[in-house]
Amino acid sequence: MKIRGTAFKYGDNVDTDVIIPARHLNSSDHEELSKHCMEDIDKCFSDKVKEGDFIVAGSNFGCGSSREHAPIAIKAAGISCVIAYSFARIFYRNAINIGLPILECKEAVKNIDYGDELYNLNLQRANYQ
């Protein structure tokens, strides 16, 4: 499976409260959750994101609550893969359990900027161009 898309880049310690603020947790509708994904740190995210795009971030991505809504909101927004320095434990497990691809790759994080186009990401071989 080769993927292409645009990178949305964030810093360290992106927590589950900004991935999907609790005020929206009264819905478990995936599409509704995706509309509010990242809204407290990136108001434009849900307007700009399209199928196949990436989130790229620093260390400890997904720290905080155990809410499964966080990886669900990201997946439902169309994000094909989250690439980070490292993932917080519960998010890491939730992402695998709900089927959101995640990748730890320091080199990629270092070299990718917000808005960069990524193509030919091959999750089976875990390489990218």
Add this chain to the structure above:
Amino acid sequence: MVSGTCWMKVPSAIRFSLTGKPQKWVGGKDIILYIIGMIGVDGACYQSMELIGEGIKHLSMDDRFTMANMTVEAGAKNGIFPVDDVTVRYIKQRAAKEYAVYKADEDAEYRNSYHIDLSAIRPTVALPHLPENIRAIDEIGDIRIDQVVIGSCTNGRTEDMRITAQILKGRKTAKGMRLIIIPATQNIYLTALKEGWIETFIRAGAVVSTPTCGPCLGGHMGILAKGEKTVATTNRNFVGRMGHPESEIYLASPAVAAATAIAGRIVNPEDVEGGL
């Protein structure tokens, strides 16, 4: 869960050796905030934190629960204490079944070892917007507070209620202060009722709620408006967690939180005791 199996990744371990006796008004919350400040919010990412040493004999079960609860805020999978007399006393009152005691192997390997002198830790507060962003109470400065929340899975236990009542007894909250107190369980609520603490809370000007996560995650009650500041005994102070993205959360112990509710700004419980 569909398959009836669950995958497990075995964590490596980090050891924290605690010595000394905590100062007055320093409890589990201050110690764990201090540790998170020391190793950072990903300092124990997917690892097990073992808290050992002669210092733990000074820590009640409620202190230990608070600390174990918040090891997750350092990224840990879990936080564990060795079983001692304090644990056994607690278990004997509660265990409905036979129990077994497990302990770490003598030759267990640790990724890292730290030593912590409990007697050197001051009442500690985590400033917005990360639990690692800690300050000793003496370095806080003048921070005016709109709301205090005492409760949650982190600090809504019997001892937390007792300390809160001790500080609030015969005192009144500051003008304009919203003080919300939430016993963590119905049992704790009943104990607080029998001990007369609920009356103390209400007479001091608090609102007492049935057990709920409520304001901790901005669920309901005390949702913060733009620019508002809260001291909460909860576990996380991320952007927007308790309401508006431009509100601020300061994490502290029930003692610091109760003292703050009276003073209207973040203060050391000693200052309230001495008369403001």
